[in-house]
Amino acid sequence: ETGVTQSPTHLIKTRGQQVTLRCSSQSGHNTVSWYQQALGQGPQFIFQYYREEENGRGNFPPRFSGLQFPNYSSELNVNALELDDSALYLCATTPGRGGEETQYFGPGTRLLVL
Amino acid sequence: RKEVEQDPGPFNVPEGATVAFNCTYSNSASQSFFWYRQDCRKEPKLLMSVYSSGNEDGRFTAQLNRASQYISLLIRDSKLSDSATYLCVVGHNDMRFGAGTRLTVKP
Numbered sequence: 001e002t003g004v005t006q007s008p009t010h011l012i013k014t015r016g017q018q019v020t021l022r023c024s025s026q027s028g029h030n031t032v033s034w035y036q037q038a039l040g041q042g043p044q045f046i047f048q049y050y051r052e053e054e055n056g057r058g059n060f061p062p063r064f065s066g067l068q069f070p071n072y073s074s075e076l077n078v079n080a081l082e083l084d085d086s087a088l089y090l091c092a093t094t095p096g097r098g099g100e101e102t103q104y105f106g107p108g109t110r111l112l113v114l
Numbered sequence: 115r116k117e118v119e120q121d122p123g124p125f126n127v128p129e130g131a132t133v134a135f136n137c138t139y140s141n142s143a144s145q146s147f148f149w150y151r152q153d154c155r156k157e158p159k160l161l162m163s164v165y166s167s168g169n170e171d172g173r174f175t176a177q178l179n180r181a182s183q184y185i186s187l188l189i190r191d192s193k194l195s196d197s198a199t200y201l202c203v204v205g206h207n208d209m210r211f212g213a214g215t216r217l218t219v220k221p
Contacts, residue, residue, distance in 0.1 A: 042211035105157035
């Protein structure tokens, strides 16, 4: 196993609500990236944090926001949930500044928006 | 055009077959290349990195052609346990994934 954990494993929300997903980094990994994976698609890059600062962002609206804490754990927050936000949310960590390094994924959080 | 495009699949092959997956990428400045494997309802896991000189890991061979912006993965002597979705991944400042190609190996 990678040592990356995510919580919760499953979540059901209704449209318009807000959600917070959590990721605990593998020991020694400074960088965390978040991905959204819709059914039948590959993971889509949301954003990346390196040492508590956002270090890159994909094509996602501002209602997707994040935090990284001093212990390198991380949160993904999504406001004003839409039906299309239903997906598997994956976090991945890397030991360095990230970007092009091997990503170590957590098991993901399955979000269903009704 | 998508940043990373893969064969749409699915591929259904008998045990022992050789199967090849293809991938193209649009960003010529990309610097790292990987194949990941994803089992049903699981997270992606690194299968192998891809180097310019090509590299092999047992039954798996990966090739990279920077001029053509093309990556391939060859699986020889397919096993039932190879059944999964194979994701082509390209890194520049972040990692971009293809949609994946699903492989089913049948007895």
